[in-house]
Amino acid sequence: MRDGLEETTEEQARARLSYPFAEGPTPSQAVEVGPGVKWLRMPLGGPLGFINVWAIREGEGWAIVDTGMGGPATRQAWREALQGPLEGRPVTRVFVTHMHPDHIGMSGWLTRKFDCRLWITRLEFVTCRSLAADTGRPAPEEAIQFFRAAGWDDEALETYKAAFGGFGRGLHALPDTFHRLNDADEVRIGDHVWRVVVGCGHSPEHASLHCPELKLMISGDQVLPRISSNVSVFPTEPDADPLTEWLTSLAAIARRVPDDVLVLPAHNDPFHGLHARIEHLIGGHERGLARLRERLAEPRRVVDVFSVLFRRPITENLLGLATGETLAHLNCLIARGEAVRRRDPAGIDWYQAAS
Numbered sequence: 001m002r003d004g005l006e007e008t009t010e011e012q013a014r015a016r017l018s019y020p021f022a023e024g025p026t027p028s029q030a031v032e033v034g035p036g037v038k039w040l041r042m043p044l045g046g047p048l049g050f051i052n053v054w055a056i057r058e059g060e061g062w063a064i065v066d067t068g069m070g071g072p073a074t075r076q077a078w079r080e081a082l083q084g085p086l087e088g089r090p091v092t093r094v095f096v097t098h099m100h101p102d103h104i105g106m107s108g109w110l111t112r113k114f115d116c117r118l119w120i121t122r123l124e125f126v127t128c129r130s131l132a133a134d135t136g137r138p139a140p141e142e143a144i145q146f147f148r149a150a151g152w153d154d155e156a157l158e159t160y161k162a163a164f165g166g167f168g169r170g171l172h173a174l175p176d177t178f179h180r181l182n183d184a185d186e187v188r189i190g191d192h193v194w195r196v197v198v199g200c201g202h203s204p205e206h207a208s209l210h211c212p213e214l215k216l217m218i219s220g221d222q223v224l225p226r227i228s229s230n231v232s233v234f235p236t237e238p239d240a241d242p243l244t245e246w247l248t249s250l251a252a253i254a255r256r257v258p259d260d261v262l263v264l265p266a267h268n269d270p271f272h273g274l275h276a277r278i279e280h281l282i283g284g285h286e287r288g289l290a291r292l293r294e295r296l297a298e299p300r301r302v303v304d305v306f307s308v309l310f311r312r313p314i315t316e317n318l319l320g321l322a323t324g325e326t327l328a329h330l331n332c333l334i335a336r337g338e339a340v341r342r343r344d345p346a347g348i349d350w351y352q353a354a355s
């Protein structure tokens with residue numbers, strides 16, 4: 001599962017962000033981003049290269065936020081981090097922003113190794129367990145119909161069937177228990193209080209952590225400086241409208257979190273400019289929706305409108321991401337009363353602007 005598509009440099013320039021750290025962490029050296037808060041990186045395959053994770057000093061140990069993808073490379077990176085930058089101190093708690101494997105993947109390894117608890121929202125925990133349970137099952141017929149309706153050809157459907165269940169393969173065995181995080185909870189971690197800020201749309205109940213005293217916000221995938229987070233409709237809930245939830249969540253974060261925070265994102269580098277970035281992200285989706293509506297003057301399938309939303313060509317490995325994200329925009333237009341969907345006798349969905 002991909003977190004999103006990298007944006008062009010032209011778009012970054014317009015976003016008015018600043019990056020205070022010239023160098024990121026290395027396996028042997030963390031970067032201190034605030035008093036008692038360390039930035040570390042865990043390896044990731046693919047174009048993103050790594051995920052940022054955070055260690056917050058708590059008593060004699062560290063509370064960890066996000067854990068990296070399950071597997072031997074991350075396990076080795078954690079061993080090095082624990083002995084090196086984390087000074088051989090124990091992990092006290094494991095916070096996870098959301099259920100995607102690059103965030104929750106190693107949580108079970110850490111909680112078992114240190115006999116400590118996973119702290120996560122309830123929907124992220126239970127959704128993760130239900131997706132992990134798909135590993136080993138064949139792709140359901142409804143899911144194949146869902147992608148056929150979007151206009152996929154037989155070859156793409158075969159690739160989907162062969163890859164089905166991949167989610168669970170990115171996870172070390174999950175923790176069996178968790179401590180629930182709720183929106184607006186105030187959690188003391190070491191010397192400071194961190195507020196939970198829940199957002200939806202990229203995942204069901206994503207928790208960012210905001211520390212007003214330290215002026216820090218650990219944003220997970222909710223606000224990324226150079227990537228537009230993936231917002232997708234999935235076959236399990238074909239009529240979902242995650243884009244409306246995403247836009248509402250971003251606007252709420254701009255109201256609840258002041259602009260003076262240093263944002264600590266899961267990908268790319270820490271940055272200043274939270275409100276400018278949020279404004280830019282919302283604007284990008286709204287402009288995409290407007291272009292899409294125009295393109296729907298004639299009936300179109302999902303696969304016919306990728307070029308409206310994505311500048312890059314959609315190759316086979318991006319097809320799932322692009323389909324989910326395009327459907328998120330189409331379902332949003334339908335929810336706004338600006339588009340309609342009709343299924344033809346062959347089971348293909350056609351979208352058209354509402355007259």
Ligand SMILES: [Zn+2]
Nearest residue numbers: 003098100221
């Ligand atoms: Zn994610």
